[in-house]
Amino acid sequence: MSFSVVFGLATLAATAPIGVHPIDVEQQLAFLVNDWTIEGYEEKYSETCTWWHNRSYVICESLDETEASPNHSASIFGWSASTKTYTYHHYAQDGRSRSETCFPNEQRGLTCLGERRTEAGIIQSRSHIWPEAGSAPFRSERSQNGGPWTETIRLKYVARKQ
Numbered sequence: 728m729s730f731s732v733v734f735g736l737a738t739l740a741a742t743a744p745i746g747v748h749p750i751d752v753e754q755q756l757a758f759l760v761n762d763w764t765i766e767g768y769e770e771k772y773s774e775t776c777t778w779w780h781n782r783s784y785v786i787c788e789s790l791d792e793t794e795a796s797p798n799h800s801a802s803i804f805g806w807s808a809s810t811k812t813y814t815y816h817h818y819a820q821d822g823r824s825r826s827e828t829c830f831p832n833e834q835r836g837l838t839c840l841g842e843r844r845t846e847a848g849i850i851q852s853r854s855h856i857w858p859e860a861g862s863a864p865f866r867s868e869r870s871q872n873g874g875p876w877t878e879t880i881r882l883k884y885v886a887r888k889q
Contacts, residue, residue: 746782752806755813755831758858759785759804766862766883768793773887779803804829804837815839832857848872852879861886 746753763774774789787802799820807814813829815837829839836857843850853876854867867880 746778748782748806748808753782755835755837756785756804756806758836758863759787759856761863761884762887763863763884764887766885769885769887774884776802776804813837813839827852827854834858836863856884 759776760778761776763776765772771792772790774787776785776787778784779786783805785804787804789800789802791798791800801818803814803816805814805816806812810828813831815827815829816824817826818824825841825843827839827841829837832838832855834855834857836855839852839854841852841854843852849872851870851873852867853869854865856863856865863884865880865882865884866878868876869879870876
């Protein structure tokens, strides 16, 4: 193999994205990858988020021991090339799940939108997460039947100390 072919292949490899998505998509998701806990619940909550094969998704596994019995769940953050949106899927140990469409927000994070029907009507949700040094603040809001938005959760994910 000639030097120019080897050099060309090395140059191509150096400029190619690491995973299957464009580099800007990976950068938008990358802040989620960490070993997290929630500020104030360091001994009772853990969530480990890692890249899945070829950086195709970020998969998060959590253990919440803030209630009487431990609660396990898994979340998957990804990208839909067909809709040009980010995706969020959540699966709880009790079999419940939800899927939301997400968009980049002004804080370089994600805002995810959800909707579900209940006996009380339609509940819409907006969840915001964004990167800060060593942490990821999170805020969730909801609206019932088109009413005003009210904040339901505000917390800060922080890197777990090993």
